[in-house]
Amino acid sequence: MxxxxxxxxxxxxxxxxxxxxxxxxxxxxxxxxxxxxxxxxxxxxxxxxxxxxxxxxxxxxxxxxxxxxxxxxxxxxxxxxxxxxxxxxxxxxxxxxxxxxxxxxxxxxxxxxxxxxxxxxxxxxxxxxxxxxxxxxxxxxxxxxxxxxxxxxxxxxxxxxxxxxxxxxxxxxxxxxxxxxxxxxKVQDPAGARAILDIGGSVSNLMILDKNHSPRFTRDIFIGSQDISNQISNILGVNLAKAEELKRSPGDKLNEIVQASEASVENLIGEIHLSFDYFITEKNLPVDDLFLVGGGALFKGIEKTFEKSLNMPVKIWxxxxxxxxxxxxxxxxxxxxxxxxxxxxxxxxxxx
Ligand SMILES: Nc1ncnc2c1ncn2[C@@H]1O[C@H](COP(=O)(O)OP(=O)(O)OP(=O)(O)O)[C@@H](O)[C@H]1O
Ligand SMILES: [Mg+2]
Missing domain, CATH: 3.30.420.380 (Nucleotidyltransferase; domain 5)
Structure with missing residues (x-):
């Protein structure tokens, strides 16, 4: 295109x-x-x-x-x-x-x-x-x-x-x-549509592309990686700077951090789910895979959580x-x- x-x-x-x-x-x-x-x-x-x-x-x-x-x-x-x-x-x-x-x-x-x-x-x-x-x-x-x-x-x-x-x-x-x-x-085009989610600090931009990589759906979701830091800070009772540091370099605390961040990640996934449902009904086209980009995609293992909840292949782009x-x-x-x-x-x- x-x-x-x-x-x-x-x-x-x-x-x-x-x-x-x-x-x-x-x-x-x-x-x-x-x-x-x-x-x-x-x-x-x-x-x-x-x-x-x-x-x-x-x-x-x-x-x-x-x-x-x-x-x-x-x-x-x-x-x-x-x-x-x-x-x-x-x-x-x-x-x-x-x-x-x-x-x-x-x-x-x-x-x-x-x-x-x-x-x-x-x-x-x-x-x-x-x-x-x-x-x-x-x-x-x-x-x-x-x-x-x-x-x-x-x-x-x-x-x-x-x-x-x-x-x-x-x-x-x-x-x-x-x-x-x-x-x-250049990865092979799927038969259906393909989604990209840019997870920023405060906004996440969702785009769904058809098999020619032409955009067919766009939505800005006001949940971002800062919400994940806030959630970690609340659950673990640490200040925001510490929560941010733990999110970026969880080390051996990864499981604890992933658990603490779960609700906000699931919030974002819920919105993606709604958008996919709408798109599939409206355009009669399945969404085959999802690519994550943006600073929020650097959160270790986030694609696994997406993959499990959405039940589709999710990759970091x-x-x-x-x-x-x-x-x-x-x-x-x-x-x-x-x-x-x-x-x-x-x-x-x-x-x-
Ligand atoms: N290594 C990392 N691991 C986890 N999270 C990270 C890492 N590096 C950056 N982030 C997070 O990514 C977010 C910033 O991402 P990005 O630069 O894409 O946002 P932005 O473009 O400034 O924000 P927006 O798109 O919402 O306006 C921050 O919330 C930061 O905590
Ligand atoms: Mg951005």
């Missing part, structure tokens, strides 16, 4: 006012709630992708700008193309079936229907749409429509301006993850597996953050 159309046209209202550049390396900036991440990817002459630079900075005391400044000072940013994404409250993706139109016709017609699809005042959102099956001969087509609160995108543009960078493209986290998956994952590293990039450093870089990698793979 060609994501170029989507990314090129994404938030074209915003893009129109931003300078465009060609053939330059792209840097993806993932502004999370726990940390900010950046990855720069170069397309090598042999046609593979190579990480040139990367950085991750934790956000301390909710000060995203300070974390972004630290990140900038480590990244040597010159003329690369900066791309970022937004997620969570104020962003929504809908999938609708419509009579077949060209993308231009679709854009014009959807404006009049936007309030049918989103619970937002149309004046307050940026929207864009994408035809999922442009080559199908069917009379009907599947369309992805995305909306984000203007303030969310505008604030992001302002934040980057304040640290000295003009953004080129803004998309959503789930689209970025799906883009990374589509471009990197390491987006670095299919990428080369430039000689300056130490694999031992980047590998310990592998799962946290999925969104930034998807953004860095944007064709601008």
């Amino acid at each position: 060609n994501w170029q159309l989507l990314f090129n046209n994404y938030f074209h209202l915003v893009n129109k006012f931003l300078p465009q550049s060609q053939q330059k390396p792209v840097i993806g900036f993932d502004i999370g709630t726990s940390s900010v991440k950046a990855v720069e990817i170069r397309n090598t002459q042999e046609g593979s992708f190579e990480i040139q630079r990367w950085a991750l900075e934790p956000i301390e005391g909710l000060d995203t700008k300070a974390a972004l400044k630290r990140l900038f000072s480590r990244m040597n940013i010159k003329d690369q193309v900066p791309v970022t994404s937004v997620s969570g409250k104020g962003t929504l993706i809908r999938y609708i079936d419509m009579p077949r139109l060209t993308i231009e016709e679709l854009r014009k017609s959807i404006v009049y229907e936007i309030d049918k699809y989103f619970p937002f005042d149309p004046q307050t959102i940026y929207t864009d749409c994408y035809i999922i099956d442009p080559k199908d001969k069917e009379k009907k087509m599947s369309v992805l429509v995305v909306a984000t609160k203007k303030e969310l995108v505008d604030e992001r543009i302002k934040l980057f301006k304040e640290v000295g960078l003009e953004l080129t493209c803004v998309t959503t986290n789930s689209i970025a993850t799906a883009n990374a998956f589509e471009r990197l994952v 390491n987006p670095l597996t299919d990428l080369r590293l430039a000689p300056e990039v130490a694999s031992s450093d980047i590998n310990s953050f592998s799962s946290q870089l999925g969104v930034a990698i998807g953004l860095a793979l944007t064709k601008v």
